[in-house]
Amino acid sequence: MSLRGAIAIVGAAESTDLGKIPDKSALELHVDAALNALADCGLTPADVDGVASAGEMPVDVADYLGIVPEYLDGTNVGGSSYMLHVRHAMAAISAGLCETVLVTHGESGRSRIGMTPWAPAPQSFMAQLEVPHGPVGAPSLFPIGVRRYMAEYGMTREQLALVPVVQRRWAAMNPRAKLRDPITVEDVLASPVIADPVHLLHCCLVTDGGGALVLTSAERARSLDLPHPPVYVLGAGESSESSVVSGLESLTSSRAIRVGGERALAQSGVAHADVDHLMIYDAFAHVPIYGLEDLGFVGRGEAPAFIEDGNTAPGGSLPMNTNGGGLSYTHTGMYGMFAIQESVRQVRGTAPAQVDGVDVSVCTGVGGMFMSSGTLVLGSAATL
Amino acid sequence: MKPVPTPTPDTRDWFDRIDAGELTVPRCAACGSFFLYPRSSCPRCGARSVELVPAAGTGVLLSFVVNHRGPAGFEAPYALGVVALAEGPRLTGVVRTDRPDRLEVDAPVRVAFEERGERRVVCFDLEEATA
Ligand SMILES: [Zn+2]
Numbered sequence: 001m002s003l004r005g006a007i008a009i010v011g012a013a014e015s016t017d018l019g020k021i022p023d024k025s026a027l028e029l030h031v032d033a034a035l036n037a038l039a040d041c042g043l044t045p046a047d048v049d050g051v052a053s054a055g056e057m058p059v060d061v062a063d064y065l066g067i068v069p070e071y072l073d074g075t076n077v078g079g080s081s082y083m084l085h086v087r088h089a090m091a092a093i094s095a096g097l098c099e100t101v102l103v104t105h106g107e108s109g110r111s112r113i114g115m116t117p118w119a120p121a122p123q124s125f126m127a128q129l130e131v132p133h134g135p136v137g138a139p140s141l142f143p144i145g146v147r148r149y150m151a152e153y154g155m156t157r158e159q160l161a162l163v164p165v166v167q168r169r170w171a172a173m174n175p176r177a178k179l180r181d182p183i184t185v186e187d188v189l190a191s192p193v194i195a196d197p198v199h200l201l202h203c204c205l206v207t208d209g210g211g212a213l214v215l216t217s218a219e220r221a222r223s224l225d226l227p228h229p230p231v232y233v234l235g236a237g238e239s240s241e242s243s244v245v246s247g248l249e250s251l252t253s254s255r256a257i258r259v260g261g262e263r264a265l266a267q268s269g270v271a272h273a274d275v276d277h278l279m280i281y282d283a284f285a286h287v288p289i290y291g292l293e294d295l296g297f298v299g300r301g302e303a304p305a306f307i308e309d310g311n312t313a314p315g316g317s318l319p320m321n322t323n324g325g326g327l328s329y330t331h332t333g334m335y336g337m338f339a340i341q342e343s344v345r346q347v348r349g350t351a352p353a354q355v356d357g358v359d360v361s362v363c364t365g366v367g368g369m370f371m372s373s374g375t376l377v378l379g380s381a382a383t384l
Numbered sequence: 385m386k387p388v389p390t391p392t393p394d395t396r397d398w399f400d401r402i403d404a405g406e407l408t409v410p411r412c413a414a415c416g417s418f419f420l421y422p423r424s425s426c427p428r429c430g431a432r433s434v435e436l437v438p439a440a441g442t443g444v445l446l447s448f449v450v451n452h453r454g455p456a457g458f459e460a461p462y463a464l465g466v467v468a469l470a471e472g473p474r475l476t477g478v479v480r481t482d483r484p485d486r487l488e489v490d491a492p493v494r495v496a497f498e499e500r501g502e503r504r505v506v507c508f509d510l511e512e513a514t515a
């Protein structure tokens with residue numbers, strides 16, 4: 001049984017506000033986004049029989065909304081959790097376990113309302129093997145491989161700085177993006193050094209916000225009176241590896257992105273050349289560079305030149321992170337939901353910085369410091 | 385006070401040996417593979433027979449960042465690196481140097497230990513500096 005095109009994203013929406021939302025808790029942001037996504041497809045909580053969420057428990061989301069669930073998915077593998085929720089819902093809906101799944105995200109990343117303080121559990125491997133050596137959170141751990149990448153492939157500091165520069169150009173076209181003023185390579189390299197070679201402008205934002213998706217079978221989607229065309233899930237994949245950076249198979253490549261991406265593309269039957277639009281989780285500037293290579297869009301070591309040549313920029317051959325990304329649009333902590341939202345908008349043709357003729361969008365999330373990854377291949381009706 | 389690890393039952397022996405000034409690398413008695421982090425079963429074959437083998441104490445700096453601000457007790461700038469030990473597995477640790485801006489990848493390093501109260505924590509010195 002092929003699950004290609006078996007389910008559709010019929011509702012997709014973000015929280016009413018993004019950025020600084022001190023009057024809503026993290027759970028409320030899940031609910032706000034959920035109600036927006038249900039309104040987006042003309043359904044109500046009573047139509048939902050499956051709930052998936054990360055950060056907050058699906059139990060709490062379902063109860064807040066008055067949903068009586070028959071399917072719960074609390075998969076939490078960090079920022080890529082939502083890609084996995086979609087993949088698991090694909091299996092569950094196709095197997096008849098439930099009919100309509102609501103996937104929700106919400107985080108008070110900046111205001112910290114209703115959030116548990118972030119700290120690795122004292123007996124986690126991160127706390128045992130990394131914390132004693134003085135990392136300052138993700139900015140010192142996530143980019144540790146960058147210097148090795150520079151040494152092996154000759155990437156320059158200027159090329160790394162181009163990632164936020166190009167994404168800011170997309171953000172400039174998106175009124176909801178938090179940072180929209182143009183920046184230059186010089187601006188990036190003149191911003192404060194956080195963990196050399198990483199400067200402040202190589203790092204993502206910290207914001208409040210939420211997002212939600214409504215998924216159902218492609219068959220049911222066609223019977224609903226929807227204000228937007230359904231976006232079909234053509235392929236999905238997921239993987240994981242070590243919970244500590246020193247345990248990763250490679251410092252210059254992500255096995256989790258590679259394994260999950262290969263699976264998603266194979267299932268979709270879509271060739272790289274037929275991908276019109278790409279979202280790659282950008283908690284830090286190097287992640288899209290790794291992602292372009294690990295997903296096979298370019299060869300090993302070729303991503304910096306690919307970006308430098310304008311391929312991912314407005315007007316380029318492979319528009320990437322067109323909402324401005326975690327570097328300029330928004331980043332609540334588990335950004336994956338926002339990458340999916342932008343892929344859906346691009347396939348629907350409703351994105352603020354809309355690319356012409358997007359029928360296939362690939363969307364890749366990352367959790368932890370490359371510890372997990374999920375990839376979705378989304379398509380319009382024309383791709384079925 | 386800088387943080388110290390809180391070992392779990394599966395890592396305690398490895399950390400205790402560090403406290404005694406000895407770095408070891410876990411090795412599977414069944415298939416012979418070396419691995420880190422320490423654990424009670426082999427990630428390659430699943431065997432539960434793991435022994436701690438004394439490490440040569442040498443390695444290569446695979447990559448690093450230079451932190452320009454640090455937690456309490458860490459004097460910035462300092463280099464936080466991932467080292468490939470001679471036995472193969474990798475470890476995270478601070479590379480002790482006065483000039484972190486001059487570090488380069490592939491620099492040969494030697495394991496050292498920093499005293500932190502009751503415990504010791506692994507760090508690395510450049511080979512030249514210890515020669
Ligand atoms: Zn073994």
